[in-house]
Amino acid sequence: MQLYELGVREIAEGIREKKFSALEVFDECLHRTLACEGKMSALITTTADAGRAHARRVDEQIAKGGALGLLAGVPVILKDNICTHGIRTTAGSRILGRWAPPYSATVWELLSSAGAVLLGKSNMDEFAMGNTCGTSAFGPTANPWDVSRVPGGSSGGSAASVAAGYVPFALGSDTGGSIRQPASYCGIYGLKPTYGLVSRYGLIAYGSSLDQIGPFARSVEDMDLLMHVLARHDPKDSTSVDKSEIDFTRREKSRQPEKPLKGKRVALVKEFRDFTLDPPIADAMKRLIRIFEETGADIVEVSLPTVARYAVACYYAIAASEAHTNLARFDGVRYGYTVTTASDLKDMFEEVRSKGFGAEVKSRIIAGTCLTEPVRSEEYYVAATRVRTLIAEEFRKAFENVDCILQPVTPSLPAKIGEADEDAMKGYESDLYTLPVNMAGLPGFSFCTGYSQSGLPVGLQLVGPRWSDKNLLDMGFELEKILGTPKIAQRGN
């Protein structure tokens, strides 16, 4: 087995036990990365030198016998909307230019103080707006299971790099599915935590009330470890909640090992029955229902009519409204891309923003601007926020009687690069299974069920009530035993 194939826990333990050094791990991961990047383009920035230096420091610490963090020497890739002190952070946009933040996101502070070593910053849809990586100013990323296909998005670079074995884990952000959908397309695990569980400080915002940072990994055990490090209350994020009572490292032992999910109530959404799924995904749903029944879980039905009918429209109204304020700061005055040819202030703003932003971002800024104009705000933005309350309430009621909902992540398998961007509305509709979760601030766990006949991974997701993240991972752990651990994709190299 190659070092790059190991998981987070295995690497951390191996380094601690001096089976191999942090530098060896880093170099092998870097080697794997460089071997794949030609075909995949999963990274915007590779931090080889800084990463090697960091890995050496970890090795020195081990030699000295000093205290080690939980993730000491484990290489990581961060989505490029997560601020890293002194390292270029682009959010997949031209408008940030060569901006290197003078501060780090809280999640990177947490990971690096646990000893994780940065290997690179991953490609993403511009400002996380998109679900293919196709809106990135740095070009598309390929799916390592089929390089002619998209890896999903917006955290496509992070998902693809974990799937291809660049690193054992990566971070992404999920505003309407941007962790769960690429995790599904790339055949790995992805968790969108409950809103407020992981600090957003230092995440370049898209829709602030929807955004949440979460991990990608190739085993549920690794996901536990990462959530243990990441789920910390952060005084710098006023929406962060102290949930230190949740212990992600302790696994609840199932009382009946032969029927580990006995008594769990797993729901299907009645309204989703009307929507068509690609056969491999429909088959996966059937298979999972059978697995749940065989392991002792009860399959029940919940009704979410408001979610099914209004969530998509309301999501786009809210996301665009928040996005147009979050992106108003990019005016060329203080940092990032700017112009020197403008004749006056208005010209300067117009030129910077016209040239700096891509088409998808512009369309959402324009939408947000229109939806919040005084004459329309009540009818669109305010109405959407009211419906959002109803959606959250509908979920809350549904979860009074069930532990989680089993549902698809997307209705179809990854599209060919280029094709997915043609029909924007189709892209929007494909988000039906992911974005209501953000609207209600719920946790969503995307997992790989297996592979289609064409060799593409097929994912599904579990959605739970607020703060049930640990419960979803516990169920995922049982499923992993049955479904098998996700494999490393070998078509990107």
Place this chain on the structure above:
Amino acid sequence: MPDKTGAGGALAFTPVIGIEIHIQLKTKSKVFCSCSADYTNDEPNSHICPVCMGLPGSMPVLNKTVVQQGMLAGMALNCTVQPTTYFFRKSYYYPDLPKGYQITQSDLPIAANGWLDIKDDAGNPKRIRINRLHLEEDVGKLHHSAADGRLEGAESSWVDYNRSGLPLAEIVSEPDVSSAYEAVEYVTMLRRRVRYVGASDVDLEKGMMRFDANVSVKCSDGRWGRRVEVKNMNSFRALERAIEYEIKRQSKILADGGEVLQETRHWNDVKGTTTASRVKEFYRKFIVEPDLPPLVVLPQWVEEVRATLPEMPNEKALRYVREMGLSEIDAAVLTDSIDVARYFEACVAAGANPLRAGNWVRTEVLRAVNDRQIGVKDLAVKPDALAELIRRIDDGRLSTTGAKNVFEVMLEGSSLSLDEAVRKSGAVEGGVGADALENLVRATFAANPDVIEEIRSGKDTKGKKIKFLQGLVMRETKGQARPDEVVAAIETLLKSE
């Protein structure tokens, strides 16, 4: 105040004015980050961080002291503190606004429905209602390279974000103000009360209090002018002049049969005029600030803050008049600043006669404070020392002039005891000694035989000559003799000779 213009006979114009005031709340740090709020004289952009620079990914954290100061200011203006309030993003583009939006409470404010009772132009009581006091963040400052510091003609402009993120309270009045005089009355009283509760230093020179006015006029023939927002007034005088100018301008337009346009105008303090804003006003769009949860103020906190409220200036002044017999004018002067009022009250509490203490504080103490450009708290003469000084005047141990000399000496050295100060000032306790006084009186008699003759011949029926002699003796003693003792000595000598 109705303004008559000649046009078309006797049309009368009634101004309707609402005032918006921004005050900088007194805190150690900015409203959403821990940068220092005091940047006076510091280098531009030396008090900034990712949050107040609006860097991508940064997030605001509300400073609790700002909420407390907002509540205090609201209470000083008779507002009700609102239990649950929200923050919004108010979007517009300008280089001094680093995020492209301002975080503001807007119309779901921390405090609402207040009032201040002022006097109108005729001296009658009038209530100005206050719609709300809401919290928001300040923007940066632009510096233009043009010689006059204005944007026009500048080759380059620079932005200093030290001010960005300072805590502001915006106080919005109802359109109850009817004249420039009332406007000044209103803002004067508001400033005094806000300073009283310690919510702000409201230092106008440091830009801690800024004014906008919404001015419209109603014509006696039933026509209304549209509302004009006048911006950029940084002093009471500017506010007064801008309102006066705008009332005249709008009245003339209506008198000439024209229409007053709804617009934003900028006050030019040098020219003394308002000019229409060249920049077309943006739509000010609002969404809920998703990075800040709703602000919930528990009743217990409100009560804790309310318990720290001092007696307010009007009530204090009334009490001084009622309980201490001070004149209304003296009471008003003594209660203008809470520090002065506290000094005065401490003086009285230390046993000084209130009338005399009031007089001393109003004249000597305030003069000393003004001369030295210091706060009354920092005065070397503490209230109990002043009370002791006043007592020595009352019991005849010091003359008023002597006491003033002692006061001057004490101002220079706080470590001196009163007795040491008396010695150092050359003042003689108990006035001038009896023997010395008699000698002085004799000398004065000898030098003015004709005056003595006139008195003795009974021509000094009104006592003017005796007063003249008294004055001469007093001058000889440099004011340290007690006037009544001098008169007594003169009369004794007149009788004995």
